[in-house]
Amino acid sequence: MKQAANLTKNQSLVYSTLSDAGGPLSAYSILDVLRDEGFRAPLQVYRALEKLQEQGLVHRLESINAFVACADPGCSGHGTIAFAICDTCGQVDEISRTAIEKPLRAWTTSNEFEAEKTAIEIRGKCRECKD
Amino acid sequence: MKQAANLTKNQSLVYSTLSDAGGPLSAYSILDVLRDEGFRAPLQVYRALEKLQEQGLVHRLESINAFVACADPGCSGHGTIAFAICDTCGQVDEISRTAIEKPLRAWTTSNEFEAEKTAIEIRGKCRECKD
DNA sequence: CATGCAAATGTAATAGTATTACACTGGATG
DNA sequence: CATCCAGTGTAATACTATTACATTTGCATG
Ligand SMILES: [Zn+2]
Ligand SMILES: [Zn+2]
Ligand SMILES: [Zn+2]
Ligand SMILES: [Zn+2]
Numbered sequence: 123m124k125q126a127a128n129l130t131k132n133q134s135l136v137y138s139t140l141s142d143a144g145g146p147l148s149a150y151s152i153l154d155v156l157r158d159e160g161f162r163a164p165l166q167v168y169r170a171l172e173k174l175q176e177q178g179l180v181h182r183l184e185s186i187n188a189f190v191a192c193a194d195p196g197c198s199g200h201g202t203i204a205f206a207i208c209d210t211c212g213q214v215d216e217i218s219r220t221a222i223e224k225p226l227r228a229w230t231t232s233n234e235f236e237a238e239k240t241a242i243e244i245r246g247k248c249r250e251c252k253d
Numbered sequence: 254m255k256q257a258a259n260l261t262k263n264q265s266l267v268y269s270t271l272s273d274a275g276g277p278l279s280a281y282s283i284l285d286v287l288r289d290e291g292f293r294a295p296l297q298v299y300r301a302l303e304k305l306q307e308q309g310l311v312h313r314l315e316s317i318n319a320f321v322a323c324a325d326p327g328c329s330g331h332g333t334i335a336f337a338i339c340d341t342c343g344q345v346d347e348i349s350r351t352a353i354e355k356p357l358r359a360w361t362t363s364n365e366f367e368a369e370k371t372a373i374e375i376r377g378k379c380r381e382c383k384d
Numbered sequence: 385c386a387t388g389c390a391a392a393t394g395t396a397a398t399a400g401t402a403t404t405a406c407a408c409t410g411g412a413t414g
Numbered sequence: 415c416a417t418c419c420a421g422t423g424t425a426a427t428a429c430t431a432t433t434a435c436a437t438t439t440g441c442a443t444g
Binding site: 263264 | 391392393394395396401
């Protein structure tokens with residue numbers, strides 16, 4: 123669990139929930155977990171998630187509408203991140219390789235595209251779940 | 254517009270709508286366009302989209318919950334596809350480069366991950382819209 | 385032609401995800 | 415104190431997708 127300093131109460135609660143889960147959760151799943159702590163509305167979760175994403179503590183998995191705590195202590199350092207998502211057990215691996223970013227940047231550069239956010243998500247079955 | 258043979262009535266209507274749009278549309282936008290043609294329920298759109306995706310005529314853009322007609326006549330040939338999506342004007346470019354797929358396959362191979370579907374989506378501003 | 389099956393369709397209801405709008409709090413700053 | 419600003423609480427609404435069930439269509443087969 124990365125440095126969770128400078129987080130507000132709600133942000134801490136959401137981040138802890140995601141860290142403890144050890145895998146991706148939907149915003150509404152987080153809400154359900156935090157009802158005991160006084161959460162009542164989805165917006166409380168979405169607002170916290172937004173800040174956590176800005177700080178690189180949490181990533182959004184676009185293809186499954188879920189959020190996951192960053193697994194990499196130095197994540198804010200690396201640029202483009204890829205995720206391997208197991209559709210069977212839900213486990214997520216964070217892949218950080220320069221080799222992935224390079225060909226994409228080659229394209230954006232030569233096409234003068236100003237990239238702001240890149241999502242790379244591999245869906246399938248992990249080693250445990252295939253067979 | 255690729256060979257649209259073997260398509261049922263609804264599939265043809267959805268595919269034509271996407272092709273004519275020249276850019277991504279949400280399922281409900283497609284539904285609105287096709288109400289005149291007799292469409293009444295979202296499921297009619299989703300069912301057609303599913304078949305069109307299977308045939309490689311249409312791609313789903315995960316990060317914006319939208320669908321786009323394939324721009325590449327030989328798309329079924331290429332494997333992993335990347336998309337550059339302009340958040341300002343909505344234009345989508347389909348990027349097909351072996352160099353992108355290679356490092357990802359290197360990871361999946363060495364981690365024994367059985368990839369089924371990969372989404373690569375670059376969000377930002379296109380040449381026209383930046384500045 | 386008649387029968388039977390599989391794919392496609394029509395429709396309603398529901399589930400799941402995300403945002404807008406407005407009111408309020410508390411602390412920092414001058 | 416007056417002001418500002420980030421964060422919060424709450425309700426209502428909008429947007430996206432699926433489940434369930436009834437019906438129709440196209441086509442292969444006897
Ligand atoms: Zn990370
Ligand atoms: Zn698994
Ligand atoms: Zn394509
Ligand atoms: Zn643009």
